[in-house]
Amino acid sequence: MTIRNTVRDHGQRYRPRMACLKKAERMLLEMQDPKTGVRSQPQRLVITTIPHAITGEDIVSWIAETFQIDASEAKNIGTMLVALGYIYPVQDHKRLVIKSDASLYRFQTPYFWPTQQWPVEDTDYAIYLAKRNIRKKGILELHEQEQYNRLHKWMNHKWDFIVMQAKEQYRAAKERKKPDRVVFDCQERAYWVVHRPPPGTVSAMDCGLDRRIDPNAEEPRTPDFYERIMIFTQQSIMRPRVKSSVSIAALVKYCATYNSHDPFLSKCLPSNPWLTDDVTYWNLTKPNVEIPTKMRVERWTFSFGELLSDPRGRDDFRLFLKKEFSGENLAFWEVCEDLKWGTAATMSEKAEQIYKTFLARGAPRWINIDGKTMEITVSGLRHPHRYVLDAAQTHIYMLMKKDSYGRYLKSPVFKDTLKKAIFPEEHKFTDAQLEHNSKNRRPSLSPVVLRQQEQEQRAKMAANAPVDITQLCRFTTPVPHLAVYSGITDPPSANTSPTLPFLTHSPACPSPISVALDSTSASERRVEPSEGGEGNLQAPASVCANVTKSRMPLSLRRLLKRGCSPANMFASLSPKYHSAAGSSSRIQPICPDQAGQAPPRRIGK
């Protein structure tokens, strides 16, 4: 065994099963029948005649008659036979299509049939190219030249053998009679056009990656094999079932919705880059493009999931939520995703930061989830794992979907984006332009570079005042080292104190994580010496401050009397609890009567 081309070989050597090949072979054998097969005629060349040439129209009409189908379908089948390599065109050998006129074709000899078992070897290709070079120097086309050089590099150790074998095959061919020699050359050339197509052509032998197991080999019936069948059938029984009318209706609805957005089923505007080598489409649909296309914006209206999965859509939604002052929901959802998909090493750290930012009572971006979920989550955070925030995330997701999403679709932000979205015109390239495009192909940015850019952008966003605006008041402060995702927010007010007095409740009811691990920087902790120690807190001169401050020890006292129940505590201590509907950029100064309302509200619960 010689060294195979290790670039492509990872132990996967078998071509995948192509069921069409067996069928094509049978059809081809049917065509050979002298009475009922395709009519053949001799081809007259300058010096000699070569038998068994068939015309395209004969082939097409034979197929149409035998299978009782119409002419266009027969033409398609004929083209497939040519593309697979069972019939080759005698003139115009590079275009593997069937023409329903008098152009001549010939059957390929069985040695060159594309059967499954034997992969097409590079050694053979090198020998073929060397032979062509022997016959006439410099006849190789550009892509063949490139391939030849590449093979010379990869199979350098065999090169003497390849050259010798090429010479011997050439000499052996010369022993044959002239017409046979010509026919053999045509056959070989046709074989290699099928299996090493010139660039820019579509190959019918494109069957995907090679497989590790031979698809033609029978699978041995071991106990393992039967066990797999048993497991599969057991799982099929246990699968939840849906009425076919329902599932079909869902499929139909999906197809109808996405039909015009599918680049295979409808036109890809401006043009499909894989076909025309023009990358405008990719530039227009980059993840973080400024102005999205109209189709993309339309997709956001299909479902909430679509909106969130598109980065540009998410940006737009974030902007809208910022205006609505419920940006913490989306931020929390994103942070949960980050936890789920992030590295295991950073998980506990992330979980703690999430708790501090979103879930702790009085947290700067406190999310509004029901008591039970909060309980589950907080207790789960004691031993954080990847899916510990799943319940809370689902709750927030549903909240956003049912509430904010509807409002977003009616909001001016969305309408504005929709108005600005562009609808690109279709490109109409001529053949010359297509060639020009294919010559000027450039590689796009490497994914490494893209990921770096993405990370830089994220870090920039996180560094910019990540705190949600509703929560912004004298007692909140942006905490830059918490990498929380948010939109660009206003710069923090000048008179916020750097302390977070809410967290001083920790002696009374410490956060689960800080019990489990002790971290957190000293700057955040303010030790409250006693429950009545309001005098220790620096009192900025404002009514708001006094009121909010005094509110806290009040509720703390109440808390200690009634015992430490997390739900009530969170509810009472949440700044949101007292905030107004929130259309201004500052929290409303809480009037004294509102503070007075707080206790009755609690008691009323």
Next chain:
Amino acid sequence: MPLVKNKVGDDCTLGKDEALADGEALVESLIKVVACYRHLASCVGGCTDSLQLRDELRQTREKAQKLSVSICQHLTLHLRDKSLPEEQRKEMELLWVAFSSSLELFHVDMCKVFRMSAIFSLDGESKLVQNGFQGGGSEVAARALSLPDLNQAESQVPAAGLEIQEQGIMEQEICRIDRMIEDMEKKVNVLRWMVEPHGPQYPDPVSSPDSASLALLSVDEEQPGNQSPCTRRQVLVLFLLFAVVLLATALSASIVFFS
């Protein structure tokens, strides 16, 4: 094949030179036989497929197998010899690579012929593909078997019953070659990335360019109704060649006439 022959040396190396020359000759003939086998294999299943062709295939196969067994023994013997000088070893390794590659080609061809002869049996019920061939492979077989004339190859027309026997034998022979390849790899460890070939990247044209078959092929390739400059150039070249040939014949005729 432009292999360097080490002429300087004493008796011991002369003996080794002989061995090298022997090895080279054997490998060259194996390559020739494998090339001819491929040409014969391309006729199988076609309209010129006949018992005679199958017989020629069998004979060629047997010759190739004999050659490969002897080469295997020869090369294994010498490559396992520790006292072999470096240049000799390099040459031997080159031969080894050539031998193993030709053996692989031969193995694939044998498998293909085996499968095709199973599908296209010559008992008259399976249809043969009309692939355009008119003659069989007799000349090629003669070249493979190094026979001076064709008659010796044609003389034995085999019986029909041999076909089935041949199938069985073929299967065994394929397994044998398989095993030989595996054994080779186990016995002798040739590092293929260290092997450097001597020859040029582009093989030189063997003889004068075959103008006639070139002409045939280019007529074949002509795209009707598409008079691009390429075909015009080809037609021009053809005219020139014919003119040269005419001139040569005219000159020789005049020489003959006037001498």
